[in-house]
Amino acid sequence: MRKYIITGLLVWLPLAITIWVLLWVLGIIDGVFVWLLSAVQAVLPDSARASIRELHNIPGLGVLVLVAALMLTGMFVANMFGQWWFRQWDRLLFKIPIVKSIYSSVKQVSDTLFSSSGNAFREAVLVPYPHPQSWTIAFVTGKPAGEVGDQLATLSGAASEEHVSLYVPTTPNPTSGFFLMMPRSQLRPLAMSVDEALKYIISMGVVAPASDALSAHPAKQPAAAESARN
Structure with a gap:
């Protein structure tokens, strides 16, 4: 019985942990999305708040919105006009004392790791x-x-x-x-x-x-x- 229980545990444990991690990430994204909806709801008139409130009950909507936002951002920055706005955004953040140190460090690391022309973590x-x-x-x-x-x-x-x-x-x-x-x-x-x-x-x-x-x-x-x- 012990052998069979351990064997069954080895089968289900990786799947259970994978599902738990995915649900945890999904919960974080949905929490941020609900917070954004609440902020938008506060500035909208009463007639529009009911429709915004219904979006809170749609599971996974935050992930879809995040993926769509990333795709739209990438499409926007891929052209010359978007690159100009992106440079202006960088200049603005680099002028803020505390934000400048954090943003520049994270930007350098992310550009190195995720750049298609870089050599980081290739070997x-x-x-x-x-x-x-x-x-x-x-x-x-x-x-x-x-x-x-x-x-x-x-x-x-x-x-x-x-x-x-x-x-x-x-x-x-x-x-x-x-x-x-x-x-x-x-x-x-x-x-x-x-x-x-x-x-x-x-x-x-x-x-x-x-x-x-x-x-x-x-x-x-x-x-x-x-x-x-x-």
Whole structure:
């Protein structure tokens, strides 16, 4: 009985947690939507408040409105007129003392992570951390630039060696971690994708990538494996 109960638990637990997380996110979005409707309702005449009040009882309407708002915003900013207004909006927020620090930091991170032309979180590697005898998974986020890049280039024996910026996530919460800058020669490239590496980290090594990961990502195969195949 214990074996069957545990087996049934392993079947239903991932589905239950997934549904719980989705309902939690849906509740947050609907809560914000209801707050916006209440704010709009306060400035409308009494004749229009009844129709606005009926929108409160439609489940999932906040998600649909959010998706539509994101699509309309993207379509607006994609043209020259929208880009001009977006630059004016940036200038306005950058002039507000406290908002400027928060907005600029979040904007730089989001532009780096979600930009289609960026290299952040495009490659998973093995790094010797926290000491040379232990290894962990990290993600390449770019290359050191500016004063930091110049200082790394002047290190003894590292004038011609390429350095990369790395993010080492913690487990089981990968949203916190460590920022490292290391020579690329000390890294071990991995054939697994970023999604597979994140699953491996979040599961604390329980959910290992498939054994055919090398064949699924031939561009990342190490040179040794290529020579052995030949």
